[in-house]
Amino acid sequence: MTELDLIIKNGKVVTASDTYVADVGVRDGKIDTIATNLSPEADTKVIDAKGKYVFPGGIDVHVHLQLPFSGTISADDFENGTKAAACGGVTTLIDFAIQAKGHSIMDAVEARRAEADPNVCVDYGLHAAITDWNEKTQAEIKQVIDYGIPTFKMFMIYKNEGWMADDGMLFSALEETAKHGGHIGVHAESVDVLDMLIERYAKEKEKWGAYGHTLSRPDYTEEEAILRALKWAEVTGGQLYIVHMSTGAGADAVHAAKEHGVNVYAETCPQYLLLDDEVFKGENGHLYATCPQVKKPHDSERLWKGLLNGDVQIVATDTCTFDTKQKAAWNGDFRKIPFGMPGVETMVPLMYTEGVGKRGFTVNHLVSLVSTNPAKLFGMYPKKGTIAIGSDADIVVFDPEKKITLKAENLQTNCDWSPFEGWKLVGYPAVTISKGEIVAEDGKFVGKVGHGEFLKRAPYGKL
Ligand SMILES: [Zn+2]
Numbered sequence: 001m002t003e004l005d006l007i008i009k010n011g012k013v014v015t016a017s018d019t020y021v022a023d024v025g026v027r028d029g030k031i032d033t034i035a036t037n038l039s040p041e042a043d044t045k046v047i048d049a050k051g052k053y054v055f056p057g058g059i060d061v062h063v064h065l066q067l068p069f070s071g072t073i074s075a076d077d078f079e080n081g082t083k084a085a086a087c088g089g090v091t092t093l094i095d096f097a098i099q100a101k102g103h104s105i106m107d108a109v110e111a112r113r114a115e116a117d118p119n120v121c122v123d124y125g126l127h128a129a130i131t132d133w134n135e136k137t138q139a140e141i142k143q144v145i146d147y148g149i150p151t152f153k154m155f156m157i158y159k160n161e162g163w164m165a166d167d168g169m170l171f172s173a174l175e176e177t178a179k180h181g182g183h184i185g186v187h188a189e190s191v192d193v194l195d196m197l198i199e200r201y202a203k204e205k206e207k208w209g210a211y212g213h214t215l216s217r218p219d220y221t222e223e224e225a226i227l228r229a230l231k232w233a234e235v236t237g238g239q240l241y242i243v244h245m246s247t248g249a250g251a252d253a254v255h256a257a258k259e260h261g262v263n264v265y266a267e268t269c270p271q272y273l274l275l276d277d278e279v280f281k282g283e284n285g286h287l288y289a290t291c292p293q294v295k296k297p298h299d300s301e302r303l304w305k306g307l308l309n310g311d312v313q314i315v316a317t318d319t320c321t322f323d324t325k326q327k328a329a330w331n332g333d334f335r336k337i338p339f340g341m342p343g344v345e346t347m348v349p350l351m352y353t354e355g356v357g358k359r360g361f362t363v364n365h366l367v368s369l370v371s372t373n374p375a376k377l378f379g380m381y382p383k384k385g386t387i388a389i390g391s392d393a394d395i396v397v398f399d400p401e402k403k404i405t406l407k408a409e410n411l412q413t414n415c416d417w418s419p420f421e422g423w424k425l426v427g428y429p430a431v432t433i434s435k436g437e438i439v440a441e442d443g444k445f446v447g448k449v450g451h452g453e454f455l456k457r458a459p460y461g462k463l
Helices: 078-087 105-116 135-147 167-179 191-202 211-215 219-236 248-259 270-274 277-281 297-309 324-330 347-359 363-377
Strands: 006-014 019-027 030-035 045-048 053-056 058-060 090-098 123-129 151-155 183-187 240-242 264-268 395-405 424-434 437-441
Touching (some): 006 363, 006 395, 053 363, 078 090, 078 424, 078 437, 105 123, 151 167, 167 219, 183 219, 248 297, 270 297, 347 424
Parallel strands (some): 058 090, 151 183
Antiparallel strands (some): 053 395, 395 424
16 A cells, blocks of 8 residues: 555544544545544655544635626636635636637637636636527537536626527527536526616716615516526426525525426525625725625525525635726726626635524535535536545645634735625634645645646536
């Protein structure tokens, strides 16, 4: 038996179902042994994890690195965004390849891989965003799934950006992906009512300021689009995934549809759980603009309940970093704010403090929300998403006692502000390991650029 490369000693190993004290032995980037009293040999590195948790690495299935959007490019590129992920205990992320109209999906995938592959510091995958539905696109679906991209995204808004999928496209894509084990993630908002309301509030944009962003997007615009997408999933038998769900009414709709047998899953993000739309009234309210935007406290409470009762199965971040200079382009017009915020770096510690620390979630439930469920639904399990022999050694040694005050200046992200500036956290990643290599320690990146790889994922992901 050749020696182990790394032993994580005496930590509390946490999976979605179990918690137990053990040593975890790593060899050649994989988990090789789980036992008590593993002994190191001459070249074995040892991490003392006594009193700490040993979590499977976080998986953020919703990230937009270096995304051209709103006349600028999101400020965390593939290199820095994956460094930030590592610092925050995330060892896998999924970004998007957005089809350009008149082009194939694979063109977008290849272009995105050329940007990402040499620069990523942890493993990543891609969803394919479908913007142009025709016979060629339809024929391409199976090819894209066979290539290792079984999950697609469609935007029910963004008409002017050329990204929007109308109901016919959504219906057709649900039908086609269902044949080959794919699923459709939707950005669900009602485009026509939204556009009408935006223009209505824009008439008095000086009066409303950044708060106009929230006035023009009431919760029913998300609810209605979710209900519509659920109907198309129901009648086609397609698998639907609601991305960045921000409303309580959305959670109710998903709950009812699931009872009814509709094949649907839902994701929410820390900002929808932890912030509300009062933030838009502040002096720098425009910084908080995302799409969809954060809603009301009752929405947050319903989403927390959804995480507990299974209406919402996944927490991801919709990371799309814009710094204060980029955000300043709004110049008083809420329609011109680049929508998005940093997030991948703070997801795991925020969900630990707020979910486990304040709301009594078990650590196992936390792991299911930020690692195991994403791995299963997105075709990466058990390579990712658990601590088991043969799985990739993507591991977070998490210190539940560590107290930290979040400050943008201490984070790896290129963002110069944080939506959670000044928040006090109890619990933070101490060491992040990606495929057996230590990539971050105490919130600082210590890994190698290019260490990450593109992940080919399997179809028929389910929970
Ligand atoms: Zn997004």
